[in-house]
Amino acid sequence: MYEHLYDEPMGEDVPLPFELPEWIARAPFEEYLGMTIEEAEGGKARLTMPFQVKHAQGKGLMHGGAVTALADTAVAMAIKSMLPEGSHFVTTELNLKFHAPIHGGTVTAMAETVRENERTIRGVAEIFDDKGVKTATFTSVFRIKRQ
Numbered sequence: 001m002y003e004h005l006y007d008e009p010m011g012e013d014v015p016l017p018f019e020l021p022e023w024i025a026r027a028p029f030e031e032y033l034g035m036t037i038e039e040a041e042g043g044k045a046r047l048t049m050p051f052q053v054k055h056a057q058g059k060g061l062m063h064g065g066a067v068t069a070l071a072d073t074a075v076a077m078a079i080k081s082m083l084p085e086g087s088h089f090v091t092t093e094l095n096l097k098f099h100a101p102i103h104g105g106t107v108t109a110m111a112e113t114v115r116e117n118e119r120t121i122r123g124v125a126e127i128f129d130d131k132g133v134k135t136a137t138f139t140s141v142f143r144i145k146r147q
Contacts, residue, residue: 002028023085030073033066037077043113045078051104062102067127071096071138074109075123079142082113088145089121095139105130109138119144 001021005028008017018028024040033055038046047070049055055066072091079089111125120143127136 002031006032024077024080029069033069035070035073038108040077040081043078043082043115045074045081045109045111047074047077047109047111048106049109050106051102060103062107064096064098067098067102067107067136068094068096068138070107070109071111071125071127071136072140074111074125075113075138075140075142078111078113078123079121082115083144089142090145091140092143093141097137098135099137100129100133100135102127102129102135107135113142119146 002018005017020027024037026035026037033049034052035047035049038048040046049066049070051062055062057063072094076089076091083089107130108128109125110128111123113121113123115121120141123138123140123142125138126134127138129135
């Protein structure tokens, strides 16, 4: 959907060259990485991503940045499932702890969120390989823009 835009420049003074098709949807980055939003409801989400060559680090394991991107996006979709459409929020803190390497197959992120106050949401995502092995735990803090 966004392939024709991947190489377009972005900047503060550049108009956004795309529009999301709906509130809970992939942006160009998530599409480029091959993420699929399997479900997002009630502050929880499940996303998947196939391990492709573009996700590999030098020794053939899934790159930590790809794992982080999947986990962060899963938490963001869980947050979208609990906030009014059009809300603005950003990741302000994140941490990823690896438990096992990812060698191939489809990777799944299971995310849950807890709203701490009017502007702060904490998220946790657990990452599993296609054999069901928990490979990483992601924790994050998101901040909602003031109205």
